[in-house]
Amino acid sequence: MKWRSLEESSPGTGIRPLHETYVERKALIAKYVPAETQAIHAQAVAELKQRNLAAGILPVGAKCPSFELQDHDGKLVSSSELLARGRLIVCFIRGRWCPFCVGQMEAMNLVLAQIEDAGALLVAISPQTVKQSYFMHDQHRLRFPLLSDAGNKVAGAFGLTYRVPEAQERVYRRAFVNLPLANGDESWELPIPATYILDRDGAVLYASANEDYTERAEPGEIVASLRDYSSKS
Secondary structure (H helix, E strand, O other): OOOOOHHHHHOOOOOOOOOHHHHHHHHHHHHHEEEEEEHHHHHHHHHHHHHHHHHOOOOOEEEOOOEEEOOOOOOEEEEEHHHOOOOEEEEOOOOOOOOHHHHHHHHHHHHHHHHHOOEEEEEEOEEEEEEEHHHHHHOOOOOEEEEEEEHHHHHOOOEEEEOOHHHHHHHHHHHOOOHHHHOOOOOOEEEOOOOEEEEOOEEEEEEEEEEOOOOOOOOHHHHHHHHHHHOOO
């Protein structure tokens, strides 16, 4: 199965809404992935929603925990350094093996100029190793840093982490989604996808998270929120 990039999907038509790309990818999954496998993934999402995990994330108004992580080139990047340069958009993703994460990162790449015009920076945080982040950054020609959160320590501080259910772990293993290799540990722990806008003092201005990894905040919505905060400051 070939996952088309956003540029391949809509050449010459401007920025395509992320949900349209996701509809396309879900249709391919429905067509090519066995029904029993789809059911296991759906059950995993349903269990996370039953736990209401997204309700317990770091909320608007809170101060974000400080962090220092390696980027895709192995350079140490600190939250204090980033926030000294402007407001900060932080996307928590699962990894380069996830087509929905890839789609989101490509979509955010397309609005990067708008983010920078609003005086902000963009980073993505995942539990994958620096090497995996480098591959993702290079393959998808991303123009913003990918930070490696070893052991999901930062994601945990934001209230985003969970352990992959055993049934889903078996599916991933059969599909060669080797999280111990990708993440460099045996925890089988992931963050639920989330996007934050942080003010320069680290205060959370915007927070969006979803237990369903096939649903993410629209880049256009994030940019509009960022511009709204900028107009009020």
